[in-house]
Amino acid sequence: MLDEFMQGFASAREVNLLRIKEAKENGRKVVGIYCTYCPQELILAAGAIPVGLCGMSENPIAAAEETLPRNLCPLIKSSYGFAATDTCPFFHFSDLIVGETTCDGKKKMFEIMQDLKPVHVMQLPHLNNTEASFELWVEEVRCLKKRLEKELQVTISDQDIWRAVEVINQEKQAIKAMFDLNRADPPPLSGMEMLTAAWSRSFSSDKGELIDNLNGLVREVASQTNNRQVKAPRVLLTGCPVGLGTEKVIRLSEELGAYIVAMENCSGYKTLELQTATNGADPIVALAEKYMAIPCSCMSPNPYRLKLIENMIDDFRVDAVIDLTWQACHTYNIEAFEVGKLVKSKGLPYLHLESDYSNSDLESLKVRIEAMLEMVEK
């Protein structure tokens, strides 16, 4: 039964691709997104389908390097490469792309991407703790609403937004409940299973169905006796975004005998404690508040990420932490220093890996991960 749920999540991409194609033919609009900062609620409120765009494969990177510099993070190159080669069907179907200025690389890449599709870029402030930066961000969320209304030729009412807020709040709760299953020892879900389920969210055209499936999975796991009895090091993964296609560190760690029990990164736990408040007067302000609180390394300072990692270490009974930085992601790379200090101060092994989407460093990654796991065994 668990396998059935997992298969459902694994096939979400294919199933939803067909659905989105059909929806497009019936006149529905599709908005492509790249990042957890994008207020999906507004897209839902506009009656459009928000869909996560491709950026997790090495394949289109060579094509991207015809335009972009080599020394750029693989996520940006892959995202642009998919778009430029028209090999991401979700990009293909999108009526509008929403990007954010999370880093210099993305900011400038989106300028070039405008030649391929209409791109709306949201200006993120670098501080998330001042009034001025919050006002800027509220304005940016309002701007997105206006752009969606213009581009998709709809009017978005406050009520539409509040309804969407409910849906996304529920989705977040359902995903969090799925991740929280792994607080148990041994963890009922493997890292690959967690990733597969969480990743399916970005393609799910029917949020209600996704929430039902996640809740079903949680109920199913709760009703089963856990037969993964082997004691193994419990590892927390943090750092840059990881998705299906760039899961090599998760896969290697589990092949080497670890349990990846939790993921702090974007597709994981990073945003899952954040719920949009529903008691305010202006849904735009409520949304801005929630998204501004995301502990991304592009914010300075970024204390909530450290607090979140510390809580997760305790809640998920973590034995070791792997911090993965994609090459040329300066903000996560530099923040690794603080994360390392925190993890070591808790007496746990900390492994900082810098890698890209290629398989050229599998052997050297293996040695490092294995040596870290040996430190747990002692």
Place this chain on the structure above:
Amino acid sequence: MIVIGIDIGSVAAKGYIISSGSHHRAMIPTGWSPREAGQAIIDQLLEASGLERNQVEQIYVTGYGRVAFEHADKTVTEIKCHARGVAELYPEVRTIIDIGGQDSKVISTGEKGQVLDFAMNDKCAAGTGRFLQVMATALGLDVSELGDAEDPRQMQTISSMCTVFAESEIIGSLARGNPKGGIIAGLHQSVGKRVAAMARRMGIKEQVAFTGGVAINPGVKRALEEEIGTRIIVPQACQYTGALGAALLAWETLRRDL
């Protein structure tokens, strides 16, 4: 009780056989087949010790070739093995710098030789034995001759960390008439700088040991000592500490199971 530890590196395969009361070691070039190198090491160890294969109770294998070798009872990373091997020889050591053929690493160890932390170079030849090998060829020398050929008084700084660029830098430097000994000292300094930076990032605690094939080169030891600012111990069997550690870990597992 008889155990074997093998360290199959990118350049050399090393082995230790330990039995109650005696031990022997052996080393051969790894060549193209880590599996055959591992087998050849076992044969040599058995011959040197006069023991039979069926008397060997445990074989622990480490190094990059560890996965290719199918007769291992257990594979262990070279990080743990170096830490264990060095702890046996020099219990006071808290930091190990290991520079081998294709990587360099710094290991922070505890009182019992356990690994507390480690750092490794990125996928690049800078700061490894391979870097020195390429440079030796450019200078018309064998890599084993570099140590004695250096002249630090005439140091010629090599600024490029990239193996390809450093090679052309050397050729340019030779063309300008700079002395070979000074260029070699510069090469050693560049390896020392690179590895010392990695060590400082992790934190250096005394005493410091230097192992791996590159530790044979007194010029790199000198450069490391200058960069780190402390004396460094080079074990006489500096290439064997990984194999020794593997053998000791095998020994300890057997003893625990008795």
